[in-house]
Amino acid sequence: xxxxxxxxxxxxxxxxxxxxxxxxxxxxxxxxxxxxxxxxxxxxxxxxxxxxxxxxxxxxxxxxxxxxxxxxxxxxxxxxxxxxxxxxxxxxxxxxxxxxx
Numbered sequence: 001x002x003x004x005x006x007x008x009x010x011x012x013x014x015x016x017x018x019x020x021x022x023x024x025x026x027x028x029x030x031x032x033x034x035x036x037x038x039x040x041x042x043x044x045x046x047x048x049x050x051x052x053x054x055x056x057x058x059x060x061x062x063x064x065x066x067x068x069x070x071x072x073x074x075x076x077x078x079x080x081x082x083x084x085x086x087x088x089x090x091x092x093x094x095x096x097x098x099x100x101x
Contacts, residue, residue, distance in 0.1 A: 003011075
């Protein structure tokens with residue numbers, strides 16, 4: 001049996017209403033997602049900006065002009081004896097292992 005014209009009209013009206021409401025709900029959901037993404041992005045930018053400005057491990061203080069720092073390791077090859085005289089320098093070792101302390 002064929003549906004009545006009033007049933008078809010009611011079905012068309014209901015379908016159109018649901019499509020329009022769905023469009024508005026989708027628009028609201030996308031707007032909320034955009035605001036959340038914007039808040040997250042601003043928070044991330046603010047935190048990174050704060051980290052860059054604060055002194056710490058990741059941000060060393062700038063060196064004054066004309067000054068230089070040389071970092072490295074050293075090894076004492078002569079030690080003062082108890083009598084006050086310098087001890088003889090240690091003989092070089094043939095292996096590449098560092099000397100015991």
